[in-house]
Amino acid sequence: MKQHALIVEKSADEFLVHRDIYRDPEVFDWEMKYIFEGTWNLLGLESQIPKAFDYFTTHIGRTPVIVTRDAKGAAHCVVNSCRHKGALVCHTQQGNSRNFVCQYHGWAYDASGKNILIKDKKEGGYPPCFDNASHDLAPVPRFASYRGVLFGSLNPDVPELETYLGDLKTMIDLIVDQSPQGIECVAGTGAFTFQGNWKLQLENGVDPYHFSSTHPSYIQVLKKRAESKSVYSNFKSSELVRGTFAFGNGHNAMWGPAPSDAATPLGHSRAELEDRVGSVRAKWMAYVRNITAFPNAQFAENASLQLRIWRPLAPDLTEMRTFCLAPVGEPAEARRLRIRQYEEFFNPTGLATPDDITNYEDCQRGMQAAGIAWQQGHSRGTAFQRAAAPAEALELGVHPISSVVGGFNLGDETVMHETYRYWRTLIEQGLMNDAAQGSES
Numbered sequence: 069m070k071q072h073a074l075i076v077e078k079s080a081d082e083f084l085v086h087r088d089i090y091r092d093p094e095v096f097d098w099e100m101k102y103i104f105e106g107t108w109n110l111l112g113l114e115s116q117i118p119k120a121f122d123y124f125t126t127h128i129g130r131t132p133v134i135v136t137r138d139a140k141g142a143a144h145c146v147v148n149s150c151r152h153k154g155a156l157v158c159h160t161q162q163g164n165s166r167n168f169v170c171q172y173h174g175w176a177y178d179a180s181g182k183n184i185l186i187k188d189k190k191e192g193g194y195p196p197c198f199d200n201a202s203h204d205l206a207p208v209p210r211f212a213s214y215r216g217v218l219f220g221s222l223n224p225d226v227p228e229l230e231t232y233l234g235d236l237k238t239m240i241d242l243i244v245d246q247s248p249q250g251i252e253c254v255a256g257t258g259a260f261t262f263q264g265n266w267k268l269q270l271e272n273g274v275d276p277y278h279f280s281s282t283h284p285s286y287i288q289v290l291k292k293r294a295e296s297k298s299v300y301s302n303f304k305s306s307e308l309v310r311g312t313f314a315f316g317n318g319h320n321a322m323w324g325p326a327p328s329d330a331a332t333p334l335g336h337s338r339a340e341l342e343d344r345v346g347s348v349r350a351k352w353m354a355y356v357r358n359i360t361a362f363p364n365a366q367f368a369e370n371a372s373l374q375l376r377i378w379r380p381l382a383p384d385l386t387e388m389r390t391f392c393l394a395p396v397g398e399p400a401e402a403r404r405l406r407i408r409q410y411e412e413f414f415n416p417t418g419l420a421t422p423d424d425i426t427n428y429e430d431c432q433r434g435m436q437a438a439g440i441a442w443q444q445g446h447s448r449g450t451a452f453q454r455a456a457a458p459a460e461a462l463e464l465g466v467h468p469i470s471s472v473v474g475g476f477n478l479g480d481e482t483v484m485h486e487t488y489r490y491w492r493t494l495i496e497q498g499l500m501n502d503a504a505q506g507s508e509s
């Protein structure tokens with residue numbers, strides 16, 4: 069079958085990725101069905117719905133959903149599709165509403181998704197069987213929070229969320245524990261599309277190799293500041309190491325040297341953090357860290373902290389929603405630095421994001437080239453890959469399936485191997501299950 073030829077391991081150290089995974093509509097359909105609609109997706113943060121009747125909308129694969137807080141304070145995740153004829157019942161990204169009224173024929177739902185009105189029902193001549201069916205907004209089968217980070221799954225048959233996350237929990241803890249009150253979204257979001265496959269973002273988010281060539285303008289700014297000894301004065305040194313951790317279920321992490329405390333908003337809280345979480349975890353909080361919550365989100369922390377959630381729209385079109393995150397109650401000066409550095413680096417109008425997007429779109433266009441099947445972009449770091457946890461993992465208490473620790477310019481690419489193995493497994497299992505069900509019927 070075709071899927072066997074997309075991620076190929078010819079030998080222990082030859083890992084090949086076929087260009088069709090970024091451009092083939094059939095592969096895209098498999099991804100929607102077996103990956104995005106087959107496992108847990110990150111939806112957002114509980115802090116986006118702090119009060120009763122708060123809600124935000126998002127998607128799990130192709131399915132529009134509403135995450136909402138009911139009158140009693142319980143959070144729900146329901147499908148944003150009227151049970152009558154399917155219209156969206158909520159059109160805004162976020163807000164506060166006691167109910168959702170469908171604008172087509174006026175059916176209404178409360179903040180838990182329960183149907184509270186079928187317009188003119190008495191006069192409607194409905195058959196008795198009509199009341200046998202639920203008219204409520206369909207609940208998403210699995211919905212859970214890990215420390216205020218919300219996940220949902222359309223597939224009821226997934227492991228418990230904490231099992232699914234595994235060691236990624238430790239990496240999420242490094243974010244949530246930055247304040248005793250947890251984290252929040254700074255007001256405002258970024259939303260944009262790029263004309264490229266979603267896996268270009270998935271890969272780039274943990275790709276240290278691109279930084280020096282893709283972001284020269286940002287590096288120039290850093291150098292100027294270093295000359296004035298203000299920020300990032302220790303950003304690059306031959307003594308510094310960087311590394312990657314590949315976890316189970318497609319999750320991964322990339323980490324690197326910490327900028328100087330003066331360069332980061334978290335630097336303002338260094339003493340408090342060391343007291344509260346200990347010196348090792350405080351050190352890791354200060355590191356540059358990007359982590360992937362497979363399949364649809366990444367947290368990126370360097371000069372500021374970003375949550376990125378993507379929604380694949382087509383093989384060559386992806387929607388991005390981006391949020392600036394912050395520890396609740398951080399000092400005003402730190403918050404100011406966080407927002408300014410977020411705008412500078414992460415914003416769609418910043419110094420980094422347009423560079424990255426241009427590359428994704430260039431890759432997508434370049435990969436239309438006929439006759440070139442295989443990428444050469446997943447080999448760097450192979451000689452340094454190890455199965456045993458390095459000291460950096462052990463001090464943090466994580467046990468990656470594989471990891472790489474190397475020099476500043478190593479630019480490991482092997483972190484994607486486990487992610488793509490899991491990607492392949494989900495698709496293969498899905499196709500096999502469908503084939504088995506087809507042969508039964």
Ligand code: FES
Pocket residue numbers: 150151152153154155170171172173174175
């Ligand atoms: S589609 Fe919603 S009330 Fe008809």
Ligand SMILES: [Fe+2]
Pocket residue numbers: 272278279282283420424
């Ligand atoms: Fe980048």
